Amino acid sequence: MSTDVAVNYKEIVDNAIKAIHERTFYAQYPEHPKAYGEEAPNKGQEAYNAQLGNQFKGLLQQNPTGWAGEETSPYTAKALGITYPVFEVDTLIVRAGRAFDTWKKTSADVRAEVLVDALERVKHRFFEIAHATQHTTGQSFIMSFQASGPHASDRALEALAAGYEELQRFPSNILWEKPMGKISVKLDKTFKAIPKGIGLVIGCSTFPIWNSVPGMFASLITGNTVIVKPHPKSIYPIAIVVAEIQAALQAKGLDPNVCQLAVDSSDKLITKQLAEHPLVKLIDYTGGSAFGAYVEGLPGKVTFTEKAGVNSVIIDSVADLKAVIQNVSFAVSLYSGQMCTAPQNFFIPAIGVKQGDTVIPYEEVKKALVDAIAGIAAHPQMGPGTLGAIQSDVTVKRVNSVKDLDATVLLEPNKVANPEFPEARTSSHVVLEVDAKDFGIYENELFGPIVLIIKTKDTAQSVQIAKDMAAKHGAITCAAYTTDDAMANYITEEMEEVFAPVSLNLVGPIWVNQHAGFSDFHVTGGNPAGNASFTNPEYVSKRFVWVGHRKISA
Amino acid sequence: MSTDVAVNYKEIVDNAIKAIHERTFYAQYPEHPKAYGEEAPNKGQEAYNAQLGNQFKGLLQQNPTGWAGEETSPYTAKALGITYPVFEVDTLIVRAGRAFDTWKKTSADVRAEVLVDALERVKHRFFEIAHATQHTTGQSFIMSFQASGPHASDRALEALAAGYEELQRFPSNILWEKPMGKISVKLDKTFKAIPKGIGLVIGCSTFPIWNSVPGMFASLITGNTVIVKPHPKSIYPIAIVVAEIQAALQAKGLDPNVCQLAVDSSDKLITKQLAEHPLVKLIDYTGGSAFGAYVEGLPGKVTFTEKAGVNSVIIDSVADLKAVIQNVSFAVSLYSGQMCTAPQNFFIPAIGVKQGDTVIPYEEVKKALVDAIAGIAAHPQMGPGTLGAIQSDVTVKRVNSVKDLDATVLLEPNKVANPEFPEARTSSHVVLEVDAKDFGIYENELFGPIVLIIKTKDTAQSVQIAKDMAAKHGAITCAAYTTDDAMANYITEEMEEVFAPVSLNLVGPIWVNQHAGFSDFHVTGGNPAGNASFTNPEYVSKRFVWVGHRKISA
Helix, strand or coil, X not given: CCHHHHHHHHHHHHHHHHHHHHCCCCCCCCCCHHHHCCCHHHHHHHHHHHHCCCXXXXXXXXXXXXXXXXXXXXXXXXXXXCEEEECCHHHHHHHHHHHHHHHCCCCHHHHHHHHHHHHHHHHCXXXXXXXXXXXXXXXXXXXXXXXXXXHHHHHHHHHHHHHHHHHCCCCCEXXXXXXXXXXXXXXXXXXXXXXXXXXXEECCCCCCCCCCHHHHHHHHHCCCXXXXXXXXXXXXXXXXXXXXXXXXXXXXXXCHHXXXXXXXXXXXXCHHHHHCCCCEEEEEEECCHHHHHHHHCCCCCEEEEECCCCCEEEECEECCHHHHHHHHHHHHHHHHHCCCCCCCEEEEECCCEEECCEEECHHHHHHHHHHHHHHHHHCCCHHXXXXXXXXXXXXXXXXXXXXXXXXXXXXXXXXXCCCCCCCCCCCCCEEEEEECCCHHHHCCCCCCCEEEEEEECCHXXXXXXXXXXXXXXXXXXXXXXXXXXXXXXXXXXXXXXXXXXXXECCCCCCCCCCCCCCCCCECCCCCCCECCCECCHHHHHCCEEEEEEXXXXX | CCHHHHHHHHHHHHHHHHHHHHCCCCCCCCCCHHHHCCCHHHHHHHHHHXXXXXXXXXXXXXXXXXXXXXXXXXXXXXXXXXXXXXCCHHHHXXXXXXXXXXXXXCCHHHHHHXXXXXXXXXXXXXXXXXXXXXXXXXXXXXXXXXXXXXXHHHHHHHHHHHHHHHHCCCCCEEEEEEEECCEEEEEEEEEEEEECCEEEEECCCXXXXXXXXXXXXXXXXXXXXXXXXXXXXXXXXXXXXXXXXXXXXXXXXXXXHHEEECCCECCECCHHHHHCCCCEEEEEEECCHHHHHHHHHCCCCEEEEECCCCCEEEECEXXXXXXXXXXXXXXXXXXXXXXXXXXCEEEEECCCEEECCEEECHHHHHHHHHHHHHHHHHCCCHHHXXXXXXXXXXXXXXXXXXXXXXXXXXXXCCCCCCCCCCCCCCCCCEEEEEECCCHHXXXXXXXXXXXXXXXXXXXXXXXXXXXXXXXXXXXXXXXXXXXXXXXXXXXXXXXXXXXXXXXXCCCCCCCCXXXXXXXXXXXXXXXXXXXCCECCHHHHHCCEXXXXXEEECC
């Protein structure tokens, strides 16, 4: 399976580097399931069925102390019954340290070859990964396929390519000759990119692959070894990726412990023990803000975090309100608002929204939005596939409790009927209406199917509040609708001051939630939503240190 | 003066970028004083004489609250009598913030043009800068000229060029077109490097320009405004640079407050007030470890520190002991060990040092080193010009107190006779001998003319101790002497694990202390000696944030 890859890895990496710099559309891994052959769907389903209720045997980590697993499908409400090998923290660290001794000396080319091979192997398991993702996260099957499959692999390749490029930034050896009148001084200089050590990647429950592979591949390509600590409720998807990385390492005669899976359980989490270990130098983290702040505050660690944010939609003026409402209502509905990029706060001016020569009153805009959100959830064909299921009970509880806030409830949450999975844990959106002065309500990230409509004086106020929220609480996205160029500039310049990217006037089949590999910087790293970005140059360069040695030239 | 520069800035920056990537010898500013014309020395001397006892008028910062200055020449023991305009912290911040509004929108090309122009202006003041540096730091005149003049300007240009390159890394605008069967989605994407805000540069007393300009130019080229807070005992040199940056800004019609000088006094330091101000986002710092740790620990700031380190010399085997001793004794003598790159700990194996087929006994190596160090200081011609003067009383006190440590004193410190400046504050080296087990003594950075000879079992022990010291206390340099290739590899690999660069077998007119712009990464950023490096890509990329905006393409 890897023979042709060994020939092509350089071309794949070079194309990816080119794509990173062009930032136009590029996909190494097609997002359409049909691209993977007729056999692939059935084989994936069979692999998934065979795994249910059994030990996950794909890892090459030896001598576990036990087996554990607690995943439950948000669709069937049943335990998956899969168990994973469990290891002592010290075992994981010792193995990562031992593997580091050779991996750090492995050339960037061999590392790239192994990692591209791993991605090629993962590609053959995209359908199994889709089922695994669906039944741990609650995403729809198609989102599971795309987000955990091709889109995640593109992100992994992007990080790999960015790291590979950064490692080549300076020459390995040069002769430095300083003229000094009649004589000259000659030094042989070598420049080495020395990896930091052991990297820890802490996964989240909703995007177990997409949010984890960039950090994994960035650390690995730059010569660090990696311990992947997934969320105990979402292990299966990333376990497949780790297994294939280990297979690729072994195929090249390298220690599979270069990349290890560290499984724990909700009642005995090992994350802090790993994070605080002095040999762990790099930490990639996706998840809630409180734990993220803890990670960022750990002394002596280089951290890459993606925490929570409060994403805004600013509606000023529109070419076609219907198209706008269609777009934003779909954006919030996708995976029931459980995407870190999903909009939460809609700012609509009390004076209404201009459309051509007319002004659509506030109440009408509000109603159109509420109706559209309700409509998607209630739509028999569209509803279940768009909203998927709710990953965690906590989210359902949050949805039901926000109704108790001091705000007008415009839309009550409901179950989303799902004929294929009648036991699915679902919830349609709750939509609240608040006034601009009620920042105590809308300044919180209300993760899940929760939308707030904030009535502002005018767009200037909308922008100022959205900006304040991003500065204080972070923002990963900001959608804005305006037909006025000056206003578009104003919004963009205000939001970029708090390092929040603006998506202007998105309509049709493209949504603010989508961040494309090789083009969009996902999370800027500049506001409290996270301190890192997929994948800017810093995302890889912080994982190693340039050291230049000199010696007298013979 | 700046007309021809306006034409050439792009060529200068492009050449500098090329040099950064080639890392061979390159100097934009010749280090030989003769390169600057026959008139230059006298003009510099006159400018210096005219400045003594007077207000420093070159700055374009308006309405000071007062004038202050407390510089004293380590050579004459007399006050320079120069005063500088003093401003409230709030005034500095407000002006920096106001200047930021336009500077951030100024193109990278205009920024580069202004900054290259500033360096051209500074070039015309290298001789005045040399006097200013000599009489604040205690460096010899020639070191003052080179370190504060051409070498510093090379470092400034290096940072400028690295930043300029990084800003061009991604396109400003692209059309992103995603094929979706019969249709396609088209987005106009813009990618912007958004500067962080106000940068603070905290200078040190010994290298007031060389250590400050990289941070200043790195912050400025990436669109941040800068407040320069020099050490109150070493203001004059960097005041000249700030004045010329302001002149270059004004010549281009830009706000001179893009770069401000913030003067304080020893009894009322404003450094913490500036550093903790919420609008200060970037801090560059050179100085002691304790304050450096405080800077690094400030929440919400991006910091670039160069603190103290314990630099080692490992002597294993030599081709010619005499050449080695000559080289290392000069390296420690330069500016009386007050360079951050100066060696402190000499590791010599008890079993002696191999030279060809013979073994030179430990005692003989030790004696040769002590004699050479004593010889340079006592040499009437060589002594004063090499050792210069001692910047601070604290250093003299330290030198005299180390004799009280529980160690054998091999060489007592003495005054260094200086006929030109009989009042100069000078000190020759104190050399102590300790055993490998006495780490409590040699693990401290003993800043100034202090050398420790550490008797080890063998070179393996020397390396392990040097490595431990670097890991725990930091190291900026490590010199090693060995004729054995395997040992050379061993030393290099061990030291690079703690991110310390190794200089092997330096003899002749090149010393471990010297770190060349465009080639050597000064401080790696990987050990406690500092968290940043002049100038790796991170040194500039951390000063701005990539933000990508998207809009539906018309």
